[in-house]
Amino acid sequence: MNSCGRIFRLHILGESHGPGVGVVIDGCPAGLPLGPDDFAADLERRRPRGAGGTPRRETDRPRLLSGWWRGHTTGAPLALWIDNGDVDSSAYDELEHLPRPGHADLVARRKYGGFNDPRGGGHFSGRLTAPLVAAGVVAKKLLAGVDITARVLEVGGERDFTEAVARAREEGDSLGGLVECVARGVPAGLGEPFFDSLESLLAHLLFSLGGVRGVEFGTGFASAHLRGSECNDPLVDTAGRTASNHAGGINGGISNGNPLVLRVAFKPPSSIAREQHTVDLRSGEITTLKVGGRHDACIALRAPVIVEACCACVLVDLMLLAGRLPPVLPRRDG
Amino acid sequence: MNSCGRIFRLHILGESHGPGVGVVIDGCPAGLPLGPDDFAADLERRRPRGAGGTPRRETDRPRLLSGWWRGHTTGAPLALWIDNGDVDSSAYDELEHLPRPGHADLVARRKYGGFNDPRGGGHFSGRLTAPLVAAGVVAKKLLAGVDITARVLEVGGERDFTEAVARAREEGDSLGGLVECVARGVPAGLGEPFFDSLESLLAHLLFSLGGVRGVEFGTGFASAHLRGSECNDPLVDTAGRTASNHAGGINGGISNGNPLVLRVAFKPPSSIAREQHTVDLRSGEITTLKVGGRHDACIALRAPVIVEACCACVLVDLMLLAGRLPPVLPRRDG
């Protein structure tokens, strides 16, 4: 299903080398001031940068095709569309019968009977995160008073990773990385025990991102090594503030008012300029493949703004559900 | 929302100290042979055991209230209900104004305006996993040819953990743990890139379990330390078998036919028989609390069958969606 959310609902569409990529946001409150320029900063953060990114030049300026009039959202479905420019599909021609290891090439071919658009990964491309980031911009604007900030914690296992990225790129290799996101100002009471815990909804969206292999909240996997007497967060006031935050701001699937903390593990990108073994789908023989084209050495570097977008969209949906965001924003004059 | 799934849909209900707990399964194929005895083995596995479990005696034999006739599912909503017996709510009376650290007590009270049933955690209780396990039994019976097996990997950071659990219990403390689940025989092609990746659907369900702090697939968080040349799984045949399985059986959100591998991190149970700090909701003053009653020293010990149930339910749903399970099973005569 290309949809997520119950009230603030995202529908995502497009392919890497087709006409473009986009998102339709249903249930966006009416009256949000919005313009094409609002997307620039976050889409720029998503763009490949420095040594770790792909040289592909993406000029991503969404057009507002629906649900927008006179500088505000109207309450009708909000459609954001980003044209695909600068597309070179030639590098993918030779790959038709040589599925790239670690990629969705082979499963997509099987799932869709070979009808899928394989160019640039098609609908599986990381390019689909551009409309997600655009949706995140809308969500963040709706979340007055909530600050969502993600950052790269480490790359290839190192906290100071600039050099490691450059080295991997030189060697035609790629690196995994870890991203942490903290949301401050999240009201208590968002999420439900079954089945829509706050963790469930966030993880659902985060695990739909390509390359994500793990998601954890608060102390996360390290909690498994702790004792209850160490892991419980002592309450310090009736508002629910806690002395520690091992829970990452969530109890019983529900936000508790303390900072929401989560971490996302990204695997190294699969496309590398080194020889790898694969199978030729025509002959069935094992052969080698060296993926050409332009690729990221580390997608984690571009991921923080995408992770923020996922969090923001989930939080807006839950705040609408809880009646903490109105379906029509108050008019701002002057 | 108390529902999950698109075709094989679970609705969960009940409280720890109310009349009982149950699950309604909508979309279960007609014609599945089923009886009350089918649930015994898995519900027994969920029961507290040995040093790590709570002494509460749970005799969980589901009654089939709907969707069942002459020993088969009928195609109507299948309702499984487990009465709550052996319930002692007295231990919870004193807790009304003393929220237990690490528990949902305070957030539930706020979210539901104090109308929630707090006895035994109410709808937040681990007791709600009993109907989930029952749903898992149904799902496993539908998954002929798929083997789903979960086990405890480690407790409190140790692979040989029997003694550690006994020690924690003696000291009135609790331990976290790690559970791994492997599903073999999962057909390729299950899941979708956006937003219903196989990881998304599994994590959604797993994170609705109490005490889960992290979920990872394949090499998981360790992938973040790898290079692409290490992490990619070389293809060895046209069926998609791979030499390694860092991907945990999933590419691009879709099962690839290799074993599905995931791990779930459980924090130590919050209820411990040691003094902890909390706040008195009446006075606003910080005080201490020692949780009485019967509690698990380590929920991870009971978790494997619950994790299996989550996996089985998701897989059945996806196999129905993919047309790999029919809505009516062939009649078996004799």
Next chain:
Amino acid sequence: MNSCGRIFRLHILGESHGPGVGVVIDGCPAGLPLGPDDFAADLERRRPRGAGGTPRRETDRPRLLSGWWRGHTTGAPLALWIDNGDVDSSAYDELEHLPRPGHADLVARRKYGGFNDPRGGGHFSGRLTAPLVAAGVVAKKLLAGVDITARVLEVGGERDFTEAVARAREEGDSLGGLVECVARGVPAGLGEPFFDSLESLLAHLLFSLGGVRGVEFGTGFASAHLRGSECNDPLVDTAGRTASNHAGGINGGISNGNPLVLRVAFKPPSSIAREQHTVDLRSGEITTLKVGGRHDACIALRAPVIVEACCACVLVDLMLLAGRLPPVLPRRDG
């Protein structure tokens, strides 16, 4: 799917001759005062009465299995269960191979491969409207200020129909009827243009009732005979009141604040004590059938409270969506 609604969600279950029938209401606001006695009046209205009803004695007193504590809803899924008493399945034994004309017998058998419970219509029974009425009771209690009243307009084409019903029953026949429902006090703004118009949501629920063959709003089918100059409702104030109400209180799929008016056409019950032609499923030969057992001569007579329930449930859902009903009700002291 056994579910309807987006926030106030109903899941219905049970069969006519199984253990019972029930409904799980997810998303019911916490804090609604509720008790088993609240259901008596409306369930009594649903019971067969006088000459038009079946003599089956239904003692329908729901048990509250989940989501209820100390006389209030808790915010957890609210489960209402009605045991089936006084069940005599013998009349259905002979019908196994003789599908009753007008009934779901044959399609159910085919759809579910013969695994469906055919006794009393199973999950297709009119008995399933009992939990719907129970859900309607909850919804009506939530709808302070909205008055929903349905009544039988005509039976067998006649406005004064008592005698017609008695005659039909004597002759072993049955009669169709027309029910009108008016809701006053519905706030303007409920519903959406696509695809969840107010008419769409109401019709969805109403057409799931057995025997419903038509649904119309305002002037309904008669609108097709009118000219725009006759059919348009002139506005008389800025609040949106109109001089006439051909629109039945809805414009563009959205409530306009005028009374909501709809009519539902019920066909005559299919079970009649007269000889009818059917086919013997074993021999394939055409034969005759006379349905025994106890049946309604006119279901429309029992339908008003059911139609009210459908309207009430839809309106509660939309008011929650619009933020006009809070997820937690204010506490009433004293």
Next chain:
Amino acid sequence: MNSCGRIFRLHILGESHGPGVGVVIDGCPAGLPLGPDDFAADLERRRPRGAGGTPRRETDRPRLLSGWWRGHTTGAPLALWIDNGDVDSSAYDELEHLPRPGHADLVARRKYGGFNDPRGGGHFSGRLTAPLVAAGVVAKKLLAGVDITARVLEVGGERDFTEAVARAREEGDSLGGLVECVARGVPAGLGEPFFDSLESLLAHLLFSLGGVRGVEFGTGFASAHLRGSECNDPLVDTAGRTASNHAGGINGGISNGNPLVLRVAFKPPSSIAREQHTVDLRSGEITTLKVGGRHDACIALRAPVIVEACCACVLVDLMLLAGRLPPVLPRRDG
């Protein structure tokens, strides 16, 4: 919610006088041969014609923005977009404070706090049926063996209505009409008792069309005048064929294999070139209004292809759910 369907899901978007209108179809089987020319015939049928239609020239040729490659659907979300050309919004400027009787002007203004795009009705415009028709084209192509044909039964109460339409147009007035749709070749077994009866799903979609005031199946409202002995359809073979078809091809909410028959009542269009009373939203005074611009004298004339589209989309969804349409179509060579 701008979505309908469970597997074959439509998301609709756009406004009458914005950049365009479109539909995203999620869950469309991969491998359907499709091209922009496939839409021409049905979109031409939807266009205003002769005396009854608006003179607005609509050149509706959808662009395939997603989910389409090399002449086939790919399995990714299929996006169809129709640009709005030939738009003159000047006629709507004066209406800002004069809500048109019978229109959604006032309710939309209230629901969306005045942020809605009012030009041409915005998202409430009949223009939104163009992408629905386009979705219907896709659905019909998927429904090999099912013939869906709708036609105008009567206009303004007359079966021979050409002259009546011309007269109404001359007089600046409009007419209602009745449309009947028959689907032959629908397999038995589609639909569910609660809550997704075949009637429920069809009515849900049909009632989201502007101007629909009633929907009935088979003998419909006239059933309310019949006796059971007249209304029951005698079975004539084990396949479920019936001698009559009062049920319109549906029993218990499930298709029975006989022709599916439904009728839809359309009210006369609200926009008429005659003086009507309305209220001035600034002064609160009652005033008169004469709607300029180009409008249909009878939308029922354009409606058959739209009604067919609704039926086709529902049937495809149910056939996918029932496993009667595969998620990937077999490849057709040559």
